[in-house]
Amino acid sequence: MYAGIASALLTLSAGACGPSATSSLPEDDEGRPAPRAGFSVRYELPAAPDRANAAFLRGHRVMEQGATDVNEFVRAGAVAVVGRSCGGEGSAYDPEARRIEICYDDVAQERELFEGAGVRPADVEVAAVLAETFFHEAGHAFVDLLGLELDDRAEEDAADQFAALMLIRRGAAGERQLRVAAREYELSAAAGDAGTAGQEAGVRDEHSSHLVRASNHLCYLYGADPTRNTDLVGTKLLSRERASRCGEEWRGMRDAWQKRLASVAAASD
Template sequence: MSRRWKTLVPSVSVLLALAGCGAPPGPAPRGFAPRYEEPAAADAAHARFLRARRLPERAADALNAYLDLPYQVTVLARSCAGEGSGYDPETRRIELCYDDLTQERELVTTDEEVADVMTETLYHEAGHALVDVLDLPYGGDRAEEDAADRFAALMLIREGPDGERALRTAAEAYARTPPDPDDGRDEHAPPAARAAAHLCLLHGAAPERHADLADRTRGCTPTWPQARDAWTHDLAPLLR
């Protein structure tokens, strides 16, 4: 290499470095962003299941195609030591728990059904995230939990027959869930009520495909138009 190149190469490097120093920062990340933590040993199989099915990625893709968030909400799959999936407004993080799959496998039988139930859970927690993003004024924990259930139903019904199947699977799983002896302290509706509400929305949205639910859902509330229109109205600032 000639002496000229020896002097030019560091000069170019310095110029590039100086140019980078003055560059403005890129835009802040936005939208639902999936991430995985290493699981506890007992949850390794559950973590492999979520990764193989790409449940966080698929849900995040569907949410981001529908909504334009002003900031990032992380969808974190992790071991929770029995705490249960949830949304943390301080960290803007949905936690989808590997260990939840142990309970779900007691309620449903196939891998497809387990994936359906976990997807409903993820959309439910996304509903909480959206209540936070939009600062929606729900009057109490139970009202917010019911709204998050309706958002999960909305997202699954938007996916057509496959999503409807997932919603029905989740409803049947709720129906099989034994009542919580401490239900008075649980902000969620009783499992049987959550099942009934999901089936009510499902039949209302697609009565021809779910004609067998007609008797079970006659006169039920909330109706599909009410639930759909309420969330669509609230989501208006974020809709793509």
């Protein structure tokens, strides 16, 4: 099992972009029985202001593709992935319910951020940020499933690393998504938002700063594939000095998650 996970971590496969955002509105899937293991996806009916956002999320299959990617690693205790209207609370992982909530209203928030920076249309960017958000929350789920004793900041950093790992694993397409996620953090920092888009206001101080998170994502990108990402070096977010250590940083965090996931796999056999 460990060897299989290690192979999966080192195999880069490009992800599909998904269908158009003009998909029909999601039905309420709450009554659908959840599998006993792995990540499963369902949608709640959106509040009226979120109908277009809900259609976007389902149309781009962000949660379905993310759940498939995670389930290719390991099937542990069941984790529900729910699209829903959150009223501005932000996407999050609920450890008591073992549920990831991806918020329809995050779509509008991310679109506003990128369109404010002159990106129109911003569909690709919004989908990329939501993919990173999904994997970040999945990282929290694995911390929970593993029973890891991490303080708040360490857990947030580990979740960011898991998100970077999963996107890099998608190959060139995932690397582009991770670049967009780093850009989102940079834009949020420029906008003076003290927290992280897609996170609940009450827990924002648990995260590293926006610029640190952006820099870390770019460092992992460069460390994983210096040839394809050489343009990142010498920028304001990735100095040449740090870039020289990014290969080691990438391998360290990849191997740490590899061992953690192997532990979950062994427990589920």
